[in-house]
Amino acid sequence: MLSTEAGAVLHEKTGRTLGYGEIAAFVKNPVTDMAPVQLKPRNNYRLVGRKIPRRDLPGKTTGATQYSMDARPAGLVYAAVSRAPVEGATVEAINERGARSVKGVIDVLARPESVAIAATSYPAALKARDRLDITWHEVEGMSRFDSDEAMQRHVSAARDLSRNGFPWDVQGHISSLADKSSRVHSAEYRTDYVYHAQMEPLNAVVSVTDGGKKAEVWAGTQAPANTVDAVARTLDISPDDISLNRSLLGGGFGRRTVPSMDFVVDAAWLSKELERPVKVVWTREDDLRSGHLKPMTAHYLRAGIDARGNISAWQHRVASDESIKLLDRPSYEAFGKVPVTSMLGSSHRGADQGAGAAYDLPDRLVEHIGMDTGVRLYPVRGVGATPNNFAIESFMDELAARLGVDPVVFRLRLLHNSARGRRIIETVAGMADWERERTGRALGVSYTHYVGTIAAAIAEISHDRKREKIIIHNVWIAADVGLAIQPDNVKAQLEGGIVHGLGYCLSERITIKNGLIQQRNFHDYAVPRMADAPHVRVELLSGDGEPTGVGETGSILAPAAVANAFAALTGKRLRHIPFTPGRVREALNS
Numbered sequence: 001m002l003s004t005e006a007g008a009v010l011h012e013k014t015g016r017t018l019g020y021g022e023i024a025a026f027v028k029n030p031v032t033d034m035a036p037v038q039l040k041p042r043n044n045y046r047l048v049g050r051k052i053p054r055r056d057l058p059g060k061t062t063g064a065t066q067y068s069m070d071a072r073p074a075g076l077v078y079a080a081v082s083r084a085p086v087e088g089a090t091v092e093a094i095n096e097r098g099a100r101s102v103k104g105v106i107d108v109l110a111r112p113e114s115v116a117i118a119a120t121s122y123p124a125a126l127k128a129r130d131r132l133d134i135t136w137h138e139v140e141g142m143s144r145f146d147s148d149e150a151m152q153r154h155v156s157a158a159r160d161l162s163r164n165g166f167p168w169d170v171q172g173h174i175s176s177l178a179d180k181s182s183r184v185h186s187a188e189y190r191t192d193y194v195y196h197a198q199m200e201p202l203n204a205v206v207s208v209t210d211g212g213k214k215a216e217v218w219a220g221t222q223a224p225a226n227t228v229d230a231v232a233r234t235l236d237i238s239p240d241d242i243s244l245n246r247s248l249l250g251g252g253f254g255r256r257t258v259p260s261m262d263f264v265v266d267a268a269w270l271s272k273e274l275e276r277p278v279k280v281v282w283t284r285e286d287d288l289r290s291g292h293l294k295p296m297t298a299h300y301l302r303a304g305i306d307a308r309g310n311i312s313a314w315q316h317r318v319a320s321d322e323s324i325k326l327l328d329r330p331s332y333e334a335f336g337k338v339p340v341t342s343m344l345g346s347s348h349r350g351a352d353q354g355a356g357a358a359y360d361l362p363d364r365l366v367e368h369i370g371m372d373t374g375v376r377l378y379p380v381r382g383v384g385a386t387p388n389n390f391a392i393e394s395f396m397d398e399l400a401a402r403l404g405v406d407p408v409v410f411r412l413r414l415l416h417n418s419a420r421g422r423r424i425i426e427t428v429a430g431m432a433d434w435e436r437e438r439t440g441r442a443l444g445v446s447y448t449h450y451v452g453t454i455a456a457a458i459a460e461i462s463h464d465r466k467r468e469k470i471i472i473h474n475v476w477i478a479a480d481v482g483l484a485i486q487p488d489n490v491k492a493q494l495e496g497g498i499v500h501g502l503g504y505c506l507s508e509r510i511t512i513k514n515g516l517i518q519q520r521n522f523h524d525y526a527v528p529r530m531a532d533a534p535h536v537r538v539e540l541l542s543g544d545g546e547p548t549g550v551g552e553t554g555s556i557l558a559p560a561a562v563a564n565a566f567a568a569l570t571g572k573r574l575r576h577i578p579f580t581p582g583r584v585r586e587a588l589n590s
Contacts (some may be wrong), residue, residue: 003040042483049542051488056248068247071205071218073277077106080125081116081266081280082132083290086515087376088139091115098131108132109273116270122281138515142374147193147296147512150373154298155188157369158319165317165367166339169347172363174304177313181304185402187395189301190576191387193510194294194380195287195519197503197527200250202287206231206267207277214241215271219264220249222257230261234268253381253500258292259328284521291517292378293510295321295342295371299391309403311414314364316346318388322370323377339368345385345450345556346392357421357449359396359414375512381497382555385450386504390577393446393560397567407445407564408434420480421449423541424456428478431539432458441473444565446557452548455479457498459534459561463569468581470566472502472534479538479553482545490550491538497554498536503528505559505577 001012008017042049059065084090090112099108099117104124109116115134119125157163177184205218215235221227224246232239249256267280282290297320304313322339324332346366348358400410408429415421425447429435432443440462447456460474475498484490507526511518519525563574572587 078122080129089136092137093135095133099128102128143515154319158298158300165369168343169366174313183305186302189299189391196255198251202263202282204264208271294380297387314361319369342384346388390559397564428456431476442569446560457557461565494554501555501558
């Protein structure tokens with residue numbers, strides 16, 4: 001009888017052990033044909049499902065943890081880079097005189113899309129960069145781009161039923177939606193561009209050696225392969241000749257996955273030119289101005305209601321760019337050129353993204369209307385599931401209100417085929433004491449099935465009219481994540497995701513005028529602060545299934561829960577995230 005213990009295989013009768021590494025050394029071929037065996041009973045697990053201290057926390061708490069910002073190889077110089085202010089613009093002319101007069105400046109280097117200052121210190125590089133006079137040759141179309149006008153085009157495309165979209169989720173027939181329904185209800189929702197807003201500034205150190213034939217990289221990256229490939233392309237060398245020192249990163253949310261790895265490539269290009277190690281740091285203003293944005297979206301939904309108060313037909317049209325189409329073409333093609341990031345979270349197929357978790361909508365058409373704005377885009381945490389869930393779950397509440405049915409009861413009806421889904425809704429309703437009357441406060445519910453996880457959240461809010469501020473007091477989450485490997489970490493992910501999602505729905509917004517991103521730093525791109533964080537309670541309903549994902553679930557749930565709570569509190573519906581004071585004011589006065 002064999003068992004495993006502390007990284008080794010144990011023969012219980014003789015007490016002999018073999019370490020996993022020893023076994024790997026003599027196993028020449030993988031086992032491809034195994035008879036079924038009885039797995040270890042869960043009550044014998046020593047690590048899985050237990051509270052295990054995180055080894056990274058002490059270093060993060062004391063400041064001992066090393067990030068790429070801390071890398072200082074011998075001979076290091078610093079660089080600040082000016083990039084094209086409008087997507088697609090190129091350098092036309094440079095006046096370097098003022099920059100070269102700054103003490104510590106080593107050189108001024110240019111590529112078609114950027115100009116860099118190399119200096120003995122980062123402050124010197126920044127000071128010199130401010131004295132550069134660059135004339136940019138702008139792309140005519142993008143130099144006139146306006147995000148408000150683009151939103152109107154998105155809305156028009158979503159509304160235009162004569163314009164066929166990509167059929168993401170189709171079942172039955174909705175062509176006769178009006179004929180087989182006693183009532184048809186429609187609604188529209190919108191979401192703005194969003195920035196990744198990771199806390200650690202983008203930075204990297206690259207040292208190119210051996211006459212440009214080898215390179216060493218220090219970077220916090222979510223995609224090591226993309227990082228190595230991007231440096232290899234830049235230096236025209238083999239990936240085998242690049243060593244990557246991968247450090248922890250202070251947040252990424254997708255930004256440090258971008259295949260171009262622009263912030264690392266900056267350092268690689270400069271190190272090759274200067275033949276010295278180079279550290280590049282993007283300021284917050286650099287990152288906002290040259291960020292990769294989450295697409296804006298417009299949603300048009302219609303639902304037919306039959307004589308018994310059931311949804312007889314469902315249509316959801318999503319107008320958006322596909323965020324990986326231009327900047328990650330290999331992934332887009334690998335996914336079959338379908339709008340996968342745009343449409344995640346919008347399907348109601350029972351076997352899609354969590355078996356037995358979907359609402360029962362027998363006749364439905366969920367489709368994507370492709371938009372091509374030319375804006376630099378890439379997935380942000382929650383991808384398309386965040387706006388899609390906001391639209392779906394807001395619309396569910398509107399339908400419940402039309403029918404005079406409690407929103408929780410309405411969802412339970414739609415989940416009559418899903419014991420798991422009903423259990424989640426019932427649990428979160430119990431956690432929040434859903435039926436208890438509140439004075440000056442209200443509750444809103446949101447449900448999702450995403451990457452195998454089933455979850456629901458209820459938000460308790462109030463509205464401070466004097467400060468024009470929605471206040472989130474409490475959030476309750478119930479989640480079925482299958483087997484929770486580390487329950488504490490799962491809860492932390494859901495808690496953090498809720499706070500992240502509150503930023504999406506309350507304040508985070510990018511606007512573009514004449515091709516220029518208008519926001520500059522966290523004073524005009526507001527993220528949630530400590531004072532904005534609600535009390536979050538999480539209950540895990542671990543089942544017998546495989547472990548599922550929770551990294552994005554909290555952020556997906558938050559916007560609709562808040563919107564539905566606001567409608568319950570005021571009788572007014574918020575349809576455009578983020579819920580800025582102006583939009584709240586407009587809704588209350590409508």
